[in-house]
Every structure is written in C-alpha cells, then in structure tokens.
Amino acid sequence: MTAPNPSSYDAGDITVLEGLEAVRRRPGMYIGSTGPRGLHHLVWEVVDNAVDEAMAGFCTRIDVTLLADGGVRVRDNGRGIPVDHHKKTKTSALTTVLTTLHAGGKFEQGAYTVSGGLHGVGVSVVNALSARLEAEIVRDGFLWGQSFVDGRPTGKVAKIRPARRTGTTISFWPSPKTFTETTEFHFDTIVSRLREMAFLNKGLEIRLTDERGEEPQEKSFMYKGGLIDFVKHLNATREPLHAHIIYFDHESDDSELEIAMQWTGSYNETVLSFANNINTHEGGTHEEGFRKSLTKAINDFARSKNLLKDKDENLSGEDIREGLTSVISVKVRQPQFEGQTKTKLGNTEIRSYVEKTLNQMLPEWLERNAGEARRIVDKCITASKAREAARKARELTRRKSLLESTSLPGKLVDCSSRDPSLSELFIVEGDSAAGPAKEGRDSVTQAILPIRGKILNVEKARLAKALQNNEVQAIITAAGTSIGEEFDVTKARYHKIVMLTDADVDGAHIRTLLLTLLFRHMRGLIEAGYVYVAQPPLYRVKVGSSVHYLKDETALAEFHRDHPKVNPTRFKGLGEMNANELWDTTMNPATRTLIRVELEDAARAEEIFSILMGDDVAERKAFIQQNAKDVRFLDI
Numbered sequence: 001m002t003a004p005n006p007s008s009y010d011a012g013d014i015t016v017l018e019g020l021e022a023v024r025r026r027p028g029m030y031i032g033s034t035g036p037r038g039l040h041h042l043v044w045e046v047v048d049n050a051v052d053e054a055m056a057g058f059c060t061r062i063d064v065t066l067l068a069d070g071g072v073r074v075r076d077n078g079r080g081i082p083v084d085h086h087k088k089t090k091t092s093a094l095t096t097v098l099t100t101l102h103a104g105g106k107f108e109q110g111a112y113t114v115s116g117g118l119h120g121v122g123v124s125v126v127n128a129l130s131a132r133l134e135a136e137i138v139r140d141g142f143l144w145g146q147s148f149v150d151g152r153p154t155g156k157v158a159k160i161r162p163a164r165r166t167g168t169t170i171s172f173w174p175s176p177k178t179f180t181e182t183t184e185f186h187f188d189t190i191v192s193r194l195r196e197m198a199f200l201n202k203g204l205e206i207r208l209t210d211e212r213g214e215e216p217q218e219k220s221f222m223y224k225g226g227l228i229d230f231v232k233h234l235n236a237t238r239e240p241l242h243a244h245i246i247y248f249d250h251e252s253d254d255s256e257l258e259i260a261m262q263w264t265g266s267y268n269e270t271v272l273s274f275a276n277n278i279n280t281h282e283g284g285t286h287e288e289g290f291r292k293s294l295t296k297a298i299n300d301f302a303r304s305k306n307l308l309k310d311k312d313e314n315l316s317g318e319d320i321r322e323g324l325t326s327v328i329s330v331k332v333r334q335p336q337f338e339g340q341t342k343t344k345l346g347n348t349e350i351r352s353y354v355e356k357t358l359n360q361m362l363p364e365w366l367e368r369n370a371g372e373a374r375r376i377v378d379k380c381i382t383a384s385k386a387r388e389a390a391r392k393a394r395e396l397t398r399r400k401s402l403l404e405s406t407s408l409p410g411k412l413v414d415c416s417s418r419d420p421s422l423s424e425l426f427i428v429e430g431d432s433a434a435g436p437a438k439e440g441r442d443s444v445t446q447a448i449l450p451i452r453g454k455i456l457n458v459e460k461a462r463l464a465k466a467l468q469n470n471e472v473q474a475i476i477t478a479a480g481t482s483i484g485e486e487f488d489v490t491k492a493r494y495h496k497i498v499m500l501t502d503a504d505v506d507g508a509h510i511r512t513l514l515l516t517l518l519f520r521h522m523r524g525l526i527e528a529g530y531v532y533v534a535q536p537p538l539y540r541v542k543v544g545s546s547v548h549y550l551k552d553e554t555a556l557a558e559f560h561r562d563h564p565k566v567n568p569t570r571f572k573g574l575g576e577m578n579a580n581e582l583w584d585t586t587m588n589p590a591t592r593t594l595i596r597v598e599l600e601d602a603a604r605a606e607e608i609f610s611i612l613m614g615d616d617v618a619e620r621k622a623f624i625q626q627n628a629k630d631v632r633f634l635d636i
C-alpha cells in the first residue's frame with residue numbers, strides 16, 4: 001500500500017517488535033502448538049475478535065474465506081478497529097492493536113470479551129506468526145489499510161478511498177517458518193467451530209467459503225434459536241423423550257446465562273459448557289451450579305407428585321442426567337480459566353449465580369409442563385432402578401467383578417516391560433493382522449490385543465450390558481484403569497494405546513466403536529494423551545529392488561510424479577502385510593506415524609459419536625464413507 005518508512009519508528013516501536021519477536025521465538029506459549037491445532041488457533045483468534053464485536057451488539061455478520069493461495073480472510077461488519085492516532089503510542093490504534101501483545105484493542109469497559117483462556121491472545125499474535133497480514137478497515141467514511149510482513153508494518157495506515165458503513169477485514173498468510181508441519185487449513189474443523197459460534201450467538205450470521213478447490217464450497221450458519229438449535233443438532237440422531245427443548249436465559253448486572261436441554265432415550269449424558277464462547281471441556285463452576293440445581297429440582301418435583309415415596313431414596317445426579325443433552329453458556333466479565341488445558345471455569349460467583357437462577361426457573365418449567373416432566377422423572381427412576389439392579393447382581397454373584405479382577409485377558413500377548421511409560425498396547429483388528437503384529441513387535445515394549453469383529457456399541461447399551469461383552473472386557477482389563485467412577489489413570493498399564501485397524505470403511509467403523517468405548521467410559525486415557533491411531537500404509541510400490549510404502553492417496557500422487565511408470569499395489573488389509581512390513585511401516589517407533597487422539601473439541605466428538613453411533617443408519621454410512629480416508633479429523 002505505502003512504501004516502508006523506517007524513519008517513522010521510534011523507541012516504542014522497537015519494544016513492540018521485540019514483543020512480537022518473543023511470540024515468534026516461542027509460539028507454543030501463545031497458541032499451544034505449531035501443529036495443525038496451533039495453525040487453526042490463528043483463525044479462532046481473528047474470528048473471536050469479530051464475535052466479541054457481535055456480543056457487544058455491533059456486528060451481525062462474519063465472512064470467513066479460505067483463499068486459493070493459502071491465506072484466510074475474516075471480514076465483519078462491526079465498528080471497525082479504530083484507526084485514529086493514539087496520543088500515548090503516537091501511532092494509529094490499528095497499528096497498536098496489530099503489533100502490541102495483549103492490546104486486544106478493547107479500550108472500552110463493559111463488554112464481554114474473551115481473555116485469559118486458550119484464545120484471547122490478541123490479533124497481534126496472528127500478525128507475529130503470519131508471513132503477511134493485511135488489515136482493511138471501513139470507518140469514519142473511508143477505507144483504511146495497512147500491510148505487515150512477519151508482523152512488521154510495511155508502512156503507515158493508508159487512507160484508501162471514501163467508503164460507507166463500517167467493518168474490519170483481516171487477511172493473513174501463516175508463516176511456514178513457524179508452521180513447519182503444515183499451513184493447510186482443514187475445512188471440516190473450521191466448519192464445526194464456526195457452526196458452534198453461530199449456535200452460541202443467536203442471530204449472528206457466519207459464512208464460510210473455501211476457494212481452494214476447483215469448485216468453491218460455501219456454508220452459512222445462522223440460528224434464530226441459538227442453543228435450542230444446538231441441542232436439536234446434537235440430538236439429531238437420538239430419540240427425544242419430550243418434544244419441547246427446555247430453554248432459559250437470564251441476565252444479571254455482570255453475567256449472562258443461557259441453557260438448553262432435552263432428555264433422550266440414550267444412556268449417556270452429553271453436556272457441553274461454554275464461558276464467553278470458549279468450550280470449557282473441563283467443566284467448572286457453571287456446570288457445578290447447573291448439576292446441583294437440576295438434581296434438587298427433579299427430586300423436589302418427583303416428591304411433590306408422589307413419584308418418589310417418602311421411603312424412597314433421592315435420585316442421584318447421575319441417574320437424573322442419563323440420556324440428557326444440555327448446553328450451558330455463560331458470559332462473564334472476567335473469566336478465570338483453570339485446569340490442565342485452561343478450559344475449566346473457576347469463577348466462584350458463577351456457581352451460585354447459575355444455581356440460584358435455575359432454582360427459580362427449573363421448578364417453574366416442570367410445573368408448567370407437568371406431562372413432559374413426569375416422563376422425564378420416569379426415565380430417571382428407570383435409570384436408578386437399572387443401576388441398583390446391576391449393583392445387587394454384582395453383590396449376589398459374589399464373583400470377583402470384572403473391575404476388581406486382576407487376571408489379564410487370555411488373548412493379550414503382553415510385553416515384558418512393567419514400566420507403563422515405556423509400554424504400548426496395540427489393539428489390533430482381526431486375527432490375520434494379529435499374527436504379523438505379534439511376530440513383528442518389540443516384545444519388550446509392545447503388547448498385542450487382537451479383537452475380533454465388531455465390538456459392542458456402547459452408545460446403545462447401559463454400562464452393565466456393555467461389560468458383558470468379551471472384547472470390551474478384554475480392553476478394560478488390559479488397559480488396567482477400570483472404568484466409570486472407579487477409573488484411575490495412574491493404574492494405566494500402557495501410556496500408549498494404539499488402535500491398529502484396516503484403512504477401509506470397516507476399519508474406520510471399528511476404530512470409532514473403540515473410541516466410543518474410550519470416550520464414554522475411560523475418557524481420562526484420552527485426556528492424558530495415551531490414545532493413538534496407527535497409520536498403516538495404503539500402497540506398496542517397487543522401484544527396481546527397493547520397496548516403498550505410501551500412506552495415502554496424496555503420497556501416491558506425489559510418488560507418481562517422480563516415478564510415472566511404476567505400478568502400486570493397494571493393501572486390502574493389515575493381514576496382507578508380513579511381520580517385517582508391519583514393523584517397518586506402522587510399529588517401529590523410529591519410522592512410524594502415530595496420530596494422537598485429542599478431545600479438545602468435545603462438541604465435535606459428540607457430534608461424531610452421536611452420528612456414528614446413534615440410530616440414523618443412512619447418515620452414519622455417509623459420514624463414515626466421507627471420513628474413512630481421513631482419520632486426522634480426530635486430531636484437531
């Protein structure tokens with residue numbers, strides 16, 4: 001836009017550039033990682049800023065475009081970042097926002113903004129980690145622009161031409177110097193985050209355009225019902241127990257609460273919680289207040305209607321929440337994020353705020369919808385009886401229960417090491433693959449557990465029934481952690497549990513069944529980072545006497561470019577590989593690629609699990625086929 005003007009820098013600018021230099025030197029400190037997740041963090045950061053503008057009531061539409069040249073453009077119709085000169089910094093506010101750490105640009109008080117959590121590091125961090133960034137602002141009757149290279153302005157803010165309305169457009173190109181692994185954005189990952197943002201901010205329109213392929217792809221999200229639509233979406237493949245989605249919202253002087261919930265015939269609880277639009281995976285005070293109030297309201301209602309008799313014990317929170325899907329969203333002025341991944345809300349005042357607010361609203365809803373409320377209570381009582389019956393059965397048989405049993409499954413070929421941090425468990429699909437895996441493994445550190453056919457779908461069975469399944473039992477005892485309330489991650493016998501399944505639709509299905517089991521009943525293993533997906537190659541090619549293994553279609557296409565004549569063979573299944581091949585390509589720690597399963601995006605996981613494991617067969621098939629080739633969707 002304008003030529004660089006070195007004379008415009010003063011001492012203040014130098015400190016500013018040193019700040020961004022710190023970001024470039026230790027990017028992980030600011031965006032978590034320099035892998036795909038950190039890369040996507042840049043997009044979240046810019047979108048969060050636009051959403052803040054929407055939360056403050058000034059923005060109704062956000063357009064995100066994945067540009068053909070690898071950049072991203074985020075455009076909003078908010079007030080526009082101020083461009084006027086700041087007396088203190090002697091530069092344009094725009095330049096300050098883009099070059100100063102933590103100068104999120106929120107000069108005014110009173111708005112809910114994301115701060116201190118995973119996000120909220122400021123757009124300056126995006127600038128620091130972009131090879132190029134361009135800001136275009138429309139405000140005060142003009143279009144203004146400023147460009148940056150590696151975080152440094154190439155000139156001052158330029159007044160480009162008269163323009164009407166207001167808004168901010170930030171386009172950036174992530175620096176390959178920082179993002180050495182990949183700078184490629186993942187459409188589905190961005191889709192699910194933008195959709196979530198639209199659910200959380202009712203009425204806000206968010207559009208996504210992908211211009212990278214031959215045909216541009218477009219998606220648009222706008223939900224008039226907000227969280228009600230979110231719960232509908234999560235329950236799309238489940239059987240609702242009552243027609244109306246329960247919904248409350250409330251505003252106090254310094255916080256806001258929104259909550260939507262619906263019980264379904266499922267046996268699992270799905271609760272998603274958010275604070276200032278950040279997914280609080282680790283829960284926190286808003287969830288605690290919700291649970292306490294819900295347990296009280298349902299028990300009070302059940303007693304007042306004589307559905308629970310005087311002699312009956314209270315229903316437990318767990319029984320009450322069986323099959324419940326709920327989304328809780330709070331807006332807090334100064335959110336405190338705690339926990340291992342900084343996704344646990346710590347503000348103590350929010351616990352009592354949520355509890356007190358719901359203590360007023362829940363009983364009222366139950367009274368006014370007594371028919372639906374009775375059906376809900378019936379379901380809770382059934383859950384409670386089932387749990388009690390399972391407990392009695394365990395006591396009666398006096399057999400050592402599965403959870404206490406110490407004998408390892410017969411099919412397990414264990415490793416000789418007893419140090420969990422060195423030990424790996426490969427859960428291998430089918431007997432034909434188990435052979436080469438047993439033969440090829442490093443017997444000191446690698447254990448093999450073959451499982452046959454499809455394991456039980458735990459999404460559709462209560463825990464007691466799931467535990468009768470041989471494959472489920474074998475996995476639980478081999479893992480060593482027990483499950484549910486007795487789960488103890490410190491008892492894990494292996495710090496790597498690797499799922500090794502065929503690279504086809506069946507393999508993807510089995511992998512998902514395994515993940516469902518781990519997600520529902522041994523989530524701590526995933527949270528600890530102990531769960532992995534192996535990546536066996538899809539192709540083998542011979543060039544003269546040397547053999548090459550190629551992991552996917554992309555690798556094959558690349559190889560073909562250099563060796564147009566060779567003929568690849570496609571592995572139909574793991575069983576086609578001999579022990580050496582399996583070791584070289586998939587098991588040898590020095591050469592293999594393992595993909596760690598992450599659960600940061602629990603909403604996405606819920607969506608995947610409910611679609612894959614729910615009742616809608618057509619949707620499930622379509623989804624598996626679409627994703628079978630790409631297990632990486634689990635990674636980010």
Ligand code: 0RA
Nearest residue numbers: 049050053078079080081105106168
């Ligand atoms: C600082 C102050 C104001 C708005 C913004 C920053 C702002 C930042 C971003 C980032 C992306 N989109 C944005 N839109 C606005 C308030 C300006 C005023 O008071 O008019």
